[in-house]
Amino acid sequence: MTLIRFNKPFDVLSQFTDRGTETARATLSDYIDLPGVYPAGRLDRDSEGLLLLTDDGRLQARIADPKFKLPKTYLVQVEGEPDNSALAQLRGGVMLKDGPTRPALVERIDDPVLWSRDPPIRVRLSIPDRWIRLTISEGRNRQVRRMTAAVGHPTLRLVRWSIGDWSIADLPIGAWRAA
Structure with missing residues (x-):
């Protein structure tokens, strides 16, 4: 299992690809070169700071799901x-x-x-x-x-x-x- 912490800069999308715009925006792939990890939750483009990424679907759900009240x-x-x-x-x-x-x-x-x-x-x-x-x-x-x-x-x-x-x-x- 892989779990990483990423300090996301302002104006970076919390996804690895930018879909739906003509001009490319910064994404996680501009910063993270580790295959197979996905964000556990989101952080808006205009917000900064901690984003957790993992390759473990159960852990991803546990971090992101509000029912666990993390x-x-x-x-x-x-x-x-x-x-x-x-x-x-x-x-x-x-x-x-x-x-x-x-x-x-x-x-x-x-x-x-x-x-x-x-x-x-x-x-x-x-x-x-x-x-x-x-x-x-x-x-x-x-x-x-x-x-x-x-x-x-x-x-x-x-x-x-x-x-x-x-x-x-x-x-x-x-x-x-x-x-």
């Missing part, structure tokens, strides 16, 4: 300064169009030391931004972005830091290693 932790740069009320809403679960989310763990954090993003986020001088650490145990489409927007703080940058016990703490952007 915690996923994100470092999220949001617009504005989330107050205690906004954080309490995230902790209690947020109502989205597709139903309520499970409660999340969330805390304000100091600006993390991360690689620079290309292109950088849009900075507005009149509106501050803040980093939070958010841990969820489900994985709906664009869930973290929708949660922060629902409490009035749109996501500017999203970095998945860990899934369960696996993290990117020692992994440079664009690199992969055996888990």
Whole structure:
């Protein structure tokens, strides 16, 4: 069995081929030259950070399936300064169009030391931004972005830091290693 951790850069698709566009976009094949592995879950093109890949279908399902409630932790740069009320809403679960989310763990954090993003986020001088650490145990489409927007703080940058016990703490952007 093979399991690898990949620190996915911004603007890279979480698949090995790009189907359906005239201009080629960056894919996993631009970074990973290990045959037979497939992503265990997804990470949106405009998100960065940990993506697990494996050649074991059962492990892939266990990592990706929300019924196993594997915690996923994100470092999220949001617009504005989330107050205690906004954080309490995230902790209690947020109502989205597709139903309520499970409660999340969330805390304000100091600006993390991360690689620079290309292109950088849009900075507005009149509106501050803040980093939070958010841990969820489900994985709906664009869930973290929708949660922060629902409490009035749109996501500017999203970095998945860990899934369960696996993290990117020692992994440079664009690199992969055996888990």
